[in-house]
Amino acid sequence: MTETALPKRRRWAGPLIALLLAAVVVLVGLLASSIMERRWEHQRPALVLKPLPEWEPDNARWGENYPFEYESYLATKQDTSTTLYGGSVPRDYLDEDPRLVILFAGYPFSVEYRQARGHYHAVEDVTGTKRTANPATVGTCMTCKSTDVPRLMAKLGVAEFYKTPFHELKQDIKHPIGCQDCHDPVSMNLRITRPALREAFQAQGKSIDQASHQEMRALVCGQCHVEYFFKDKTYLTFPWQQGMAVEQMLATYEGNGHVDFVHPVSKTPILKAQHPDYELWATGIHAYRGVTCADCHMPYRTEGALKYTNHHVQSPLLDIANSCAVCHRWSEEEVKARVEAIQGKVAALKLKVEDALVAAHFDVGAAAQAGADEAGLAEARRLVRQAQFRWDFIAANNGMGFHSPQESMRVLADGVDLAQQARLVCARLLAQKGISSPPRHPDVSTREKAWAVAQAFVQNQPIDLLGVAPPPAPASP
Ligand code: HEC
Ligand code: HEC
Numbered sequence: 001m002t003e004t005a006l007p008k009r010r011r012w013a014g015p016l017i018a019l020l021l022a023a024v025v026v027l028v029g030l031l032a033s034s035i036m037e038r039r040w041e042h043q044r045p046a047l048v049l050k051p052l053p054e055w056e057p058d059n060a061r062w063g064e065n066y067p068f069e070y071e072s073y074l075a076t077k078q079d080t081s082t083t084l085y086g087g088s089v090p091r092d093y094l095d096e097d098p099r100l101v102i103l104f105a106g107y108p109f110s111v112e113y114r115q116a117r118g119h120y121h122a123v124e125d126v127t128g129t130k131r132t133a134n135p136a137t138v139g140t141c142m143t144c145k146s147t148d149v150p151r152l153m154a155k156l157g158v159a160e161f162y163k164t165p166f167h168e169l170k171q172d173i174k175h176p177i178g179c180q181d182c183h184d185p186v187s188m189n190l191r192i193t194r195p196a197l198r199e200a201f202q203a204q205g206k207s208i209d210q211a212s213h214q215e216m217r218a219l220v221c222g223q224c225h226v227e228y229f230f231k232d233k234t235y236l237t238f239p240w241q242q243g244m245a246v247e248q249m250l251a252t253y254e255g256n257g258h259v260d261f262v263h264p265v266s267k268t269p270i271l272k273a274q275h276p277d278y279e280l281w282a283t284g285i286h287a288y289r290g291v292t293c294a295d296c297h298m299p300y301r302t303e304g305a306l307k308y309t310n311h312h313v314q315s316p317l318l319d320i321a322n323s324c325a326v327c328h329r330w331s332e333e334e335v336k337a338r339v340e341a342i343q344g345k346v347a348a349l350k351l352k353v354e355d356a357l358v359a360a361h362f363d364v365g366a367a368a369q370a371g372a373d374e375a376g377l378a379e380a381r382r383l384v385r386q387a388q389f390r391w392d393f394i395a396a397n398n399g400m401g402f403h404s405p406q407e408s409m410r411v412l413a414d415g416v417d418l419a420q421q422a423r424l425v426c427a428r429l430l431a432q433k434g435i436s437s438p439p440r441h442p443d444v445s446t447r448e449k450a451w452a453v454a455q456a457f458v459q460n461q462p463i464d465l466l467g468v469a470p471p472p473a474p475a476s477p
């Protein structure tokens, strides 16, 4: 068959189909670009992003460019949600658990200790708590509360910032934790703004600038949700020189002799743990599998065609469908029950350590009242210090052990063991003084009773812990 033999209509059919196809492609393209444009407008009502200065602390100004993230961030204001062990209500830990009044006797945490609220409240909560009422409070306490901090650090210098009295800094600090704490204003990439985390990496011979994008989704939180102390009374430092495990941090503290307060009953030099969320998370299965804080606490959210990161940082149990359920195909009830089962076991062991520790403080106090030798008392106090830091490491952690259940139970179990070892040492010391009956532990079963007992020791009017227990009633014939 030759070409001329082809029917005429077929000669123009090819080009026509090509033309039609081209038209369809152009139309689809136009449609797509119009959709994209609308989505863009939806997300960014301002046609052009307003440039943000390097240290812009006003979250509302960032919000003009990123309204969805800003609106969701504002939801951290909400403080009425509760879960079994968490939520945003500032519940009063001292009312719930009077043992804490004894464990923190003489220290500001025995005066006021409440559950954390959302990021929006950080500035009002740190300025409102009785724990910062002391005029000698240092500026360091502001480091993790406000997005004004990077700006002031750039202006004053880091060490000077820490040294500035808290009540002086207060005038310059208005904006709670916000956009700038975690983002670069030009690229919006995640960034580290707090020097202590950068320095803690350096101290371990690592550079935080090498962190991957996924690691950054946990490290931005690790700027604040960590264990720390004030080196030379002001310089914010993470005790990670030897590693992030509880024993390694304790070794660092033993090396630098750090003490937060001396317990008025047992005279133990106590370490107050902060909230080592990052360190505990790092030992768990989720960290091992690369699941970060943001995956659970800042899950993606979709609104129409738009997908964005929910900046309402809160308990994931209040948004299971978007967090856990993305990876775990369990029902919401199952997820919640699973979490509460894990937390319940941690909570029960936590209370056992507290009972053992309260008893240990009184036993050491009794041994001291009996005139036990200093070397023996020092050994008992060393054990109490070790036990209390382990207990507090988990107790002060957020999430009641969920972030790493096995590690939580391991650390608490060591805490019970060490507290009971301290009590055995005391029994031996008392026996050496001819006392074989157990010391008399005062009633500390309510917050008020515990407070009165603690105050007696704080004011150097100690209760007699050696009162001999009454003889057993004669056995009936
Ligand atoms: C696998 C999911 C998951 C990851 C990853 C995760 N968390 Fe959590 N987090 C939880 C759960 C579940 C709770 C318990 C919430 C409750 O009891 O209401 C919790 C509790 C908390 C709380 C207390 C919230 C409250 O309402 O009491 C804080 C603060 C917190 N996590 C911070 C972090 C930080 C910081 C990281 C990363 C270093 C992190 N979490 C990683 C799931 C996660
Ligand atoms: C505590 C840290 C933190 C704070 C505070 C924070 N962000 Fe984010 N933001 C994140 C994380 C984590 C992501 C996810 C980034 C990723 O994986 O690339 C994110 C993502 C974003 C994105 C990228 C788009 C998206 O939604 O995923 C924008 C835009 C953004 N945030 C804007 C803001 C604004 C505006 C504020 C202040 C109102 C703010 N962020 C405060 C941690 C934070």
Ligand code: HEC
Binding pocket: 086, 087, 088, 115, 116, 117, 118, 119, 121, 122, 123, 125, 126, 143, 144, 145, 146, 177, 181, 182, 217, 220, 221, 222, 223, 224, 225, 293, 294, 297, 298, 313, 314, 315
């Ligand atoms: C600049 C320091 C800082 C950074 C960064 C930070 N937090 Fe917080 N976070 C705080 C403080 C302080 C509070 C307690 C605020 C209060 O009680 O007023 C808090 C509270 C919380 C709460 C309790 C909220 C509630 O409603 O129960 C959660 C959950 C939480 N943070 C998770 C995170 C996660 C996840 C990240 C990282 C994406 C992060 N935070 C980054 C300082 C920070």
Ligand code: HEC
Binding pocket: 285, 286, 289, 291, 295, 296, 316, 317, 323, 324, 325, 326, 327, 328, 335, 338, 339
């Ligand atoms: C980004 C994915 C992801 C998210 C989000 C996530 N998980 Fe997981 N989870 C995992 C992976 C991966 C494992 C490890 C499972 C394995 O390797 O077999 C795991 C393991 C677990 C386990 C078993 C732990 C153990 O020790 O055996 C529990 C329980 C769990 N997740 C609960 C939760 C809860 C509750 C949430 C929400 C607060 C959550 N997960 C959010 C991915 C996720």
